[in-house]
Amino acid sequence: MKRREEQAMEILEAADQSLLEVIDHVLNKGVVVSGEAMLGVAGVDLVYLRLSALLCASDRVQARARKK
Amino acid sequence: MSPPLNVYALSDAPPPVEVRGAQGEAVRALPAGSLFALAGEVDQRPDLTADAVRAHDAAVRRLAVACPALLPVRFGSIADEVDFSEREAELLEALELVRDREQMTLRVYGEPEQADRGSGTAYLESLRRSRSIPALDPLRAALAPLVRAERTEPHEGPLIASVYHLIDRGSAPEYLRALAGVALAVRVAPTGPWPAWSFAPEPLR
Numbered sequence A: 001m002k003r004r005e006e007q008a009m010e011i012l013e014a015a016d017q018s019l020l021e022v023i024d025h026v027l028n029k030g031v032v033v034s035g036e037a038m039l040g041v042a043g044v045d046l047v048y049l050r051l052s053a054l055l056c057a058s059d060r061v062q063a064r065a066r067k068k
Numbered sequence B: 001m002s003p004p005l006n007v008y009a010l011s012d013a014p015p016p017v018e019v020r021g022a023q024g025e026a027v028r029a030l031p032a033g034s035l036f037a038l039a040g041e042v043d044q045r046p047d048l049t050a051d052a053v054r055a056h057d058a059a060v061r062r063l064a065v066a067c068p069a070l071l072p073v074r075f076g077s078i079a080d081e082v083d084f085s086e087r088e089a090e091l092l093e094a095l096e097l098v099r100d101r102e103q104m105t106l107r108v109y110g111e112p113e114q115a116d117r118g119s120g121t122a123y124l125e126s127l128r129r130s131r132s133i134p135a136l137d138p139l140r141a142a143l144a145p146l147v148r149a150e151r152t153e154p155h156e157g158p159l160i161a162s163v164y165h166l167i168d169r170g171s172a173p174e175y176l177r178a179l180a181g182v183a184l185a186v187r188v189a190p191t192g193p194w195p196a197w198s199f200a201p202e203p204l205r
Helices: A004-014 A017-028 A042-067 B050-066 B085-098 B120-131 B134-143 B172-180
Strands: B005-011 B027-032 B035-041 B070-072 B101-109 B147-154 B159-168 B187-194
Touching (some): A004 A017, A017 B050, B005 B050, B005 B085, B050 B070, B070 B085, B101 B172
Antiparallel strands (some): B005 B070, B027 B035, B101 B159, B147 B159
């Protein structure tokens, strides 16, 4: 089985804007249930940083498209 | 040993109708003090895939339709048992806040404000101001009749902040119309309505 970080990076690289929004809400927000066998919290910070960069990138793409 | 539970959300009452989880399983309401953990028995923990993330989102949305007060639980919360006794008071408070409400998410793009380094006090004041995203004040004024609570999250770079607004259920069209009528120095991209993902109490560290 792939490591969670690898799985996260694969999804993020292929995601469109609407999936990025779903990922941000579902993976970065919500109640954190403590004391259970989490999938692994370590991946979440990584997802968050990359997600932030991707949200910016797609905004720049949209801005360029509007100028045409 | 009992099968692992995939926890989707917390509520203060069981859903009045049967709701299906991310893998099509029946969601059970497990009492935990005054709270209920809404969870499905799963064979194994879900892999982190786009489909699994979308399925979790969809299950939480189905539960939000059934439950007036609902706090979504983060993807990947697999538990053998649930116990919120240490956080019950703050979780109940958060459930009251989100009751009959839903969330709009705004991504705010623009130039970050430069911090004033003239003096220590000025620097701290400018830092405080930039964290509250003053460029959004005209928007706050226009949306004030609709917004019940706000959370802001500053970011680095062209995405300067995310802003989360809690609004009454069903008022998203009105919110979007009000938003469209506001002129701003920054660009704002809205999504929603969402279940109240960003109004959970901060996790205990």
